[in-house]
Amino acid sequence: MRNTLFIFFILLATAVHAQDRIRSLAPRVTATEAQQTVADRAIGVINAGNFGHTITNYARFYASPALGPRAEYPIGSGTRYIQDWGLIIGMPGKNGAKPQAINSIFSRTGLNFLPETGYHNRDSVRIANSSLPFTWPKTTGWPVRDQQGNPLFVSNQDLYMVYGDSSNNPVHNLKVEQTNYAFSAEKYQDIIYFKFRITNRSNAVYDSVWVGHYIDVDVGNLPDGDPEYADDIINVDHQTQTLFFFDDGKSIETRDSTTSFVGLSVISTTPTNEGKTGLTDWHYLLYDDFFDDDQMIFNVLSSSPVLYNSADGSRYFHLAPDASSIRMDDETTIPSTGLDITAIMGTGPYTLAPGESIELTYALIGGRTRAQLLTSAAYARSLAAKNFNTPLPPDVPALSGFAGDGKNTLLWTDETESVPDRNTGRYDFQGYKLYRSVDLGKTWSVLGTFDRVDGIGPDSGIPYRFTDTNVSNGFWYHYALTAFDTDPDLAVDGEDVLESSRGTDPASDKQQVVLTPQAPPAGQVSGSLASFNQTTGSSQSLLVTPTSKPLSAPADYTVVITAGYKWTAGTYAGTPLISVDNQAAFLADSAFVVEWTGSNELTLRSGKVSSLDVKNYTPGQPVTLAGIFSLQLPVAGKTGDRLRVGPAVTVTSGPVTVLPTTLIVPARTLITSDGNQLLFSGGTQVNEQWIFTVGAASTDEGNLRAALKSIRVVPNPYVISNLFEPAYDKTLYSEPFRAIRFVNLPGEATIHIFTLDGTRVTTLHHDSGTSTYSWNLQNESRREIAPGIYLYQVRTRVGEIVGKFAVIK
Structure with missing residues (x-):
């Protein structure tokens, strides 16, 4: 609806320590707990699939655009759909009291729900997110557990939070556990699940309780743009229990001038007192007809006959002429030209006795067309009916890299290839895809597909590094890595490959990195290998x-x-312990493969062993294979389980691990995260150790003097909207960061800018140790300079150079 900016302050309390979960049935939380709930406010960004969406942990399912996307769909498009959305629990009044509509959406009532302590790492200011371990509670880890007490993960991105009505008046002592699921598989990528478990922790019996949502989808509208919200239409698909918004399909504010279909599907609910499940009540209302009053909200949510028969009834009830019930609006009463409308969806009534709980599951659904949305809604119901048990794409390792002169080098490891599918338990990893974007992640192209050599697919091999030479110095390049599998179970659904998400934010998504290639500072000479010593062993098998x-x-x-x-x-599922019995035979080129040929039978295969070694083993007891190494396996395996064993390398620089533990493949170069290349021979053995030192860079003053003439300004002339300008965000109306760049500089320099008549505009001090300096085209008074021709003077310790550049607006 209106372009309202909702800003909330996340307060981090340093003097208040986390307490246990609230367990008392007392009607109010303590003052200490109330203080903690403010400190525990957090946001979570869901972006594993084709939605980018930000929620809070107090029943408000949107946040300020400055904090994250609001149902951005498709992800990366910059088109956002949610204006307002939140959970409502309707509580009838007793003994003459007015009913309550407990929510955290509307400004006058404020936040009726507040988060409870102990379910995320409050220092992170983020909701516990399965893909971001730093958001988990520090002492207990991931807060969702199975019956055996093990961490329970369901989707590619689970979010978990707990909140209560501690700031409502009166407090009903309700506990709400909310779980979100998002999948990156193509079939489910247009779905975000919202699962709620609502528990009565009071000593009172609550009857005639309704649960629902207030949702306001603005189709094709962007903050600060033209009003595109006045032509919205709502339809309800009763087969999939989906209420969805759309318009005429056109918008002057979206990048491709089209709009999508976005809605909320009721997936499953605890049966109501009437034995009904799913959506029992829904009504639309004009944005201008909404007013923030608990009684009105409750009466709309519960389809109150009192409101229907009142003078205001026609504002909130839009029934078909032959309607036999007042509980469902008729969407055909919405004109084809659309309206500025919102919706209230409800399910009820429920009776909640002390200690009782109800569960309700919804799904945010998107589609580029009506048919695509309804197909995804059907998929959402089908997957939930299977208890969300579906094969998942492989986990993706962290992508790192470093920029060079005219090139960017990307690096990753095999650390997640040995992690089984969380839902099927199989090791079905197949390969990686590497993507590149030159427009801040709005569009992507594939740089390469890397498939493991196993007789499936192209068998191209996996180098774990890629050097992109199709780049220009000074430009920003976004890279993303995904992992894919080949899962035989998916052949039934017509899909045989699952691919992980590219992510959306290089600041928080480990599979993304941003690199800017640039020449080294003028006159600089890179450091050389200052020392190299093997401190343990004598194989001399390492080249650095x-x-x-x-x-x-x-x-x-x-x-x-x-x-x-x-x-x-x-x-x-177990973790093997390996001890080497014959170090001289346990070499990098042995390619040891251990395969289960029975639940307790192991077969060793290797090019270094002339015949197979078959051994039975007892779980928990070591078994020696071919006299070379011993395995201790905690549990029995299954026929077909297989692992590779051999020497592995770890590289550290001080406290930093620059190459995590990686199996050595002879003749394959390994690269540390800061660019050192390591090549091992096949004779590498365990317990060997080396130390080496790379010297600092130095400056050759003769080369520096000769390089001064290469200093220049890019772009020149400067014209608005060039690729050197990164935008502040990814929306259509992003304001770019106005900048020109001085390139081919030494590590330190002073830059003076003058007008043609010699008036000094500003002085810039470059001391970053790089070859580039970006200037925001502002003078010393922080005002943008006028169009025209300007002079620059670059002073270095060995000389200076003068040049010109032009600004065209």
Whole structure:
């Protein structure tokens, strides 16, 4: 509706320590608990699928655009659909009291719900998110557990929070557990699940309770843009229990001038007192007809005959002429030209005795067409009916990289390849895809597909690095890594490949990185390998090529070889312990493969062993294979379980791990996160260790003097909207960061800007140790400069250079 900015302050209380969950049936929380709930406010961004959406942990399912997207669909498009949306619990009044509509949406009533303590890491100011371990409670870890007490994950991105009505007046002592699920598989990527469990913790019996949502979808509207919200239409598909919004399909505010269909589907509910499930009540109302009054909201939510028969009844009830009930509006009463409308959806009535709970599951659904939305709604119901048990794409490792002169190098590891599918338990990883974007993640192109060599697919092999040379110095490049599998169970559904999400935010999504290639500072000479020593062992099997990245100070590295493993097939759930019995035979080129040929029977295969070694083992007891190494396995395996065993390398620089533990493949170069290249021979053994030092970069003054003539301004002339300008965000009306860049600079320089008549505009001090300096086209009074021609003077310790640039607006 209106372009209202909802701003909430996340208060971090440093003097108040986390307390246990609220367990008392007392009608009010204590003052200490109330203070903690303010400190525990947090947001969560859901972006595993084709939605980018931000929620809070106090029943408000949107946040300020400054904090994250509001039902951005498709993800990365910049088109946002949710204006207002939140949970409502309707409580009837007793003994003459007015009914309550407990919610955190509307400004006058404020936040009736507040988060409870202990369900996320409050320092992160983020809701507990399965894909972001730093958001989990510090002492207890992931807060959702199975019956055995193990962490329970369901989707590619689970969010979990608990809140109560502690700030409502009166307090009913309700506890709401909310779980969100998002999947990156194509079939389910247009769905975000919202699952609620509402528990009565009081000593009172509550009857005639309604649960529902107030939802305001603005189709095709953007903040500060033209009003596109006045032509919205609502339809209800009763087969899938989906209420959805759409308009004429056109918008001058979206990037492609089209709009999508977005709605809320009621997936499942506890049966009401009347034995009904799903959506029992819904009504639309004009935005201008809404007023913030608990009694009105409750009466609309519960389809009150009193409101229907009142003078205001026609504002909130829009029934078909032959309607036999007042509980469902007729969407055909909405004109084809649309309205500025919202909706209230309800399910009830319920009776909640002390200690009793009800469960309700909804899904935010999107579709580029009506048919696509309804197909996704059907998929949402089908997946929920299977208790959300579906094969998941593989986890993706962190993507890292470093920029060079005219190139960007991307790096990743195999650390997640040995992690089984959380739902099926199989090791079904198949490969990776690497993407690149030159427009801040709005559109992506595939740089490469890397498939493991196993007789499935193209068998292209996985290099775990990629050097992108199709780049220009000074430009921003976004990269994203995904992992995909080949799952035989999906052939029934017509899909045989599941691919993980690209993510949306390089600041928080480990699979994304942003790199800006640039030349080294003028005159700079990169550090060389200052020292190299093998401190343990004598195989001399390591060759190190030092990083070309300039180091401001010498860096020391430690390389350690241990026994490592990687699961390559099966569903084995235990962690093996490996001890090497014959170090001279346990070499990197042995390619040891251990396969279960029975639940307690192991077969060892290797090019270094002339015949197969078959051994039975007892779980928890070590078993020696071919006299080379021993395995201790905590539980029995299954036929087809398989792992690779061999020497593995870990590289650290001080307290930082620059190469996590990785199995060594002879003749395959491994690259640390800061660019050192390591090449091992097949003779590498466990317990070997090396240390080496890469020296700091230095400056050759002769080269620096010669390089001064290469200093220049880009772009020149400067014209509004060039690719050097990163936008502040990804919306259509993003304001770019106005900038020109001085390139090919030395590590330190002073830059003076003058008008043609010699008036000084500003002085810039460059001391970042890079070859580039960005200037925001503002003078020393922070005002944008006028169009025209300007002079620049770059002063260095060995000389200066003068040039010109033009600004065209």
